[in-house]
Amino acid sequence: MPHASVPTLSGDDEIARVAELARAAGRLGIDTEFMSEGRYRALLCLVQVAVDDADAPNGVRIALFDPFDKLDFAPLAAVLADPEIEIVLHAARQDVAIMRRAWRTDVREVFDTQVAAGFAGYGAQTGYGNLLGAALGQRVGKTASYTRWDARPLTEEQLSYAAEDVLHLLQLSDALHDKLSAHGRLQWAQEECRRMDEATDERDPETAYERLPRSGQLDPRARAVAREVAAWRERTAQQEDKPVGTILPDPALVEIAKRKPSSPRELEQIRGLHGGHLRRRGQAIVEAVERGRAAEPIAREARRPGGEQGDAPLIALVEAVIRTRAIEAELAYELVASRADLEQIVIAARRGDPQPSVRALSGWRRELVGEEIAELLAGRRAVTISHGKLDVTPSV
CATH class of the missing domain: 3.30.420.10 (Ribonuclease H-like superfamily/Ribonuclease H)
Structure with missing residues (x-):
């Protein structure tokens, strides 16, 4: 009270x-x-x-x-x-x-x-x-x-x-x-x-560009420019104690990385930059672009193996097992596994790769259900229905 x-x-x-x-x-x-x-x-x-x-x-x-x-x-x-x-x-x-x-x-x-x-x-x-x-x-x-x-x-x-x-x-x-x-x-x-x-709210200026929308669509040279401009924006926002978007909006930053302007006048052709941006920060932005142009290009990260059409039923099966165990344990399902976890587990099992390093297969989650789904996908267990409830039993 x-x-x-x-x-x-x-x-x-x-x-x-x-x-x-x-x-x-x-x-x-x-x-x-x-x-x-x-x-x-x-x-x-x-x-x-x-x-x-x-x-x-x-x-x-x-x-x-x-x-x-x-x-x-x-x-x-x-x-x-x-x-x-x-x-x-x-x-x-x-x-x-x-x-x-x-x-x-x-x-x-x-x-x-x-x-x-x-x-x-x-x-x-x-x-x-x-x-x-x-x-x-x-x-x-x-x-x-x-x-x-x-x-x-x-x-x-x-x-x-x-x-x-x-x-x-x-x-x-x-x-x-x-x-x-x-x-x-x-x-x-x-x-x-x-x-x-x-838990932390500290942000690394050198990796800030990775959070940009559509950054994965940038070519290696543009990614290097985006890294330098985003790092400049992050440090400037920290120094002035302002949200990063007020220093330079995300869409404008991505467009700058693509166009790589070499003078403040060229910045005027980019949407989202108003007069205040250009007067106060135009030269600093151009200098950051130049640093990016001089830096080594940043290659895109290798993509993880993608799923196949036949993975969907297996993912649904694994999800059903996890939901069943979560209900039995009176746990919130969201605590146990994410959709991304399940996709990685199923793809690795199909390809015969080692088990992925995902939360669903470690710690208390492995004790609850992780080992069980690994054995299910390896063919050592089978899903059965007993008294109207889903169960996972050793394969015959």
């Missing part, structure tokens, strides 16, 4: 206190509010934590911290990097990426309640509010979720919303731990959550 009084922002002393309590309890719940609009990377605007505290109401201490106050977050960052402390978040990837960058810290032992929900029968992308309702019967308001978190002072509504967002986070974690342990799925969920530990 919402706080009876409006929470207040805390300072360095409280950061040290919650860090101490987190070490004693072996866990910390955390969430952030940030703003991405109009920036190169998201701006951290508020940090809210929940930590076990026997002296606090309901045994949970809630604290809110304003990064704009230039607080010393070092004690909290040390907690995030401590492998002995579980860090509880919901939909953790962007929060982890922002905290790693803002505080220059590792984030270890993440327990993402959204990921865990997929292993507990709640769905792979369940929102925080819906999950609280399903697992705990609790409701949270979303009245301030899309407000200006970068404006100061923060309103009473924003502070109440932020505190409420972590109020039940540790209780939710307890419920998910209990359910996953009862079904023998806790270790699987924890393994999947380890992927969140390395």
